[in-house]
Amino acid sequence: GAGVSQSPSNKVTEKGKDVELRCDPISGHTALYWYRQSLGQGLEFLIYFQGNSAPDKSGLPSDRFSAERTGGSVSTLTIQRTQQEDSAVYLCASRRRTGKETQYFGPGTRLLVL
Amino acid sequence: AQTVTQSQPEMSVQEAETVTLSCTYDTSENNYYLFWYKQPPSRQMILVIRQEAYKQQNATENRFSVNFQKAAKSFSLKISDSQLGDTAMYFCAFMKPVRIIQGAQKLVFGQGTRLTINP
Numbered sequence: 369g370a371g372v373s374q375s376p377s378n379k380v381t382e383k384g385k386d387v388e389l390r391c392d393p394i395s396g397h398t399a400l401y402w403y404r405q406s407l408g409q410g411l412e413f414l415i416y417f418q419g420n421s422a423p424d425k426s427g428l429p430s431d432r433f434s435a436e437r438t439g440g441s442v443s444t445l446t447i448q449r450t451q452q453e454d455s456a457v458y459l460c461a462s463r464r465r466t467g468k469e470t471q472y473f474g475p476g477t478r479l480l481v482l
Numbered sequence: 483a484q485t486v487t488q489s490q491p492e493m494s495v496q497e498a499e500t501v502t503l504s505c506t507y508d509t510s511e512n513n514y515y516l517f518w519y520k521q522p523p524s525r526q527m528i529l530v531i532r533q534e535a536y537k538q539q540n541a542t543e544n545r546f547s548v549n550f551q552k553a554a555k556s557f558s559l560k561i562s563d564s565q566l567g568d569t570a571m572y573f574c575a576f577m578k579p580v581r582i583i584q585g586a587q588k589l590v591f592g593q594g595t596r597l598t599i600n601p
Contacts, residue, residue, distance in 0.1 A: 399587065401589070410594065411573065411589075461527075469515050469579070473528075
């Protein structure tokens with residue numbers, strides 16, 4: 369079966385523009401996570417979805433960041449009015465609701481804000 | 483809050499040698515999960531090994547094994563017969579168990595250890 373996929377692989381944008389990052393989890397995985405990996409902060413949790421609801425948004429760094437998930441599958445992370453400090457690799461992971469607790473990661477989107 | 487510490491920013495060994503990566507963590511939980519993930523230059527985070535805290539037996543996966551010391555809150559990774567393909571960043575991670583109350587299943591990562599296997 370296919371793994372977690374993310375698009376785009378790389379994104380270069382200008383400061384102040386909005387960007388959308390997409391994640392396709394493994395089929396049947398009900399839990400979905402977004403993480404951010406940056407040089408200064410390491411790997412940080414952003415948001416967690418169970419189905420279409422997001423019971424844990426505690427990691428979103430500001431109100432410029434939002435995410436949604438539709439149909440219990442695809443998720444989109446949106447960053448509005450991007451800033452240079454948003455430059456990072458954004459990783460998505462998914463997990464089955466029951467059974468093994470392992471999170472499986474996608475290849476990430478590298479975002480560069482100029 | 484949980485914290486994970488990897489005290490070795492970089493390590494380098496010769497091919498076929500054995501190498502041990504250190505990880506310590508801090509938690510007040512009794513049941514939890516620990517993971518080692520590998521991130522090669524491709525950026526893909528790959529699960530290496532996982533350990534449930536309630537299991538006393540150390541997890542093993544082929545050339546990879548852990549030394550889990552619950553009382554000391556230590557979770558080291560041993561790579562035997564290291565191969566060039568083991569060159570990567572290695573992250574130790576902690577996760578609370580899944581509960582009915584949502585919001586407690588995120589991974590908390592260490593800062594990573596960059597491992598280089600030399601030919």
